[in-house]
Amino acid sequence: MFGLLSNELRLEILQQLWERRGEALSFSELQSQVAVRDSGKFNYHLNMLVPEFVRKSEAGYLLAHAGKQAIGTAVSGHFSDVSDLDLGTVSAGPCVLCEGTLEAQYRDGEVSVDCPECGELIARMPVPPITVASITPERLPEVFSLHLLTLSRQLSRGFCKLCHGRVDSKLTALSPEESVTHHPELNVRFECRACGDETNLNAGAVTMDHPAVTSFLFDAGIDLRETNVWTFDSILDPETKIVSEDPLRLRLVMELDGAELVLTLNESAAVISHERRPSG
């Protein structure tokens, strides 16, 4: 597939079709948009894209699904220079580990949230430039939180963030040297069976998709879509414990309004039991 797109003229064709937002273009219209005089050369490259990336219909040429995906990835900014996108340092709310105020930053294609007071890195993740290019700086933490939740949902439901192949998830609690999270026990690694892509996420964030968690939060008046995910202490919870090493079992506790939700995760970071009880 990448060989087929390894030509600037072909990418240019996809981009011209993408910019028309679903409007079909005739051969000559498309050729004049791309500004290639040599019809033979243009025809050759256009035909290389049909039918996988470009669909030929009676009305003209249109983007096929794979063409939209390919140009969408290019347009989202993964391939463009991101060094000049500067949103500065933005407050991201109180730190649950100390009295400090968290700071969010966008740098070199990644958003990070950390605490200058206690020095803790709360979250860091690549975010496509297109996601942050159009927002005001104050919205960076909120948009980043939504992005994290979306990614975590996609992965915990078993889909690769790059190729949509199936992923396997694993608690990497027993290898703390690889951990990217505050507590090594909380690290979940997702690995794609198709492309081999690896993502590490916090187990607390991964469980946010479970109905027991969303309903627990909702009953306490919290809509997860409107709350920065790092404000929940279960993500950084000192009460997190490995309750068994063989088989591997992790216990997470989330506390809100005098109630706690206790979750047990297996070695694949799936919630195998949950219990609500009064906190004490």
Ligand SMILES: [Zn+2]
């Ligand atoms: Zn702190």
Ligand SMILES: [Zn+2]
């Ligand atoms: Zn993949």
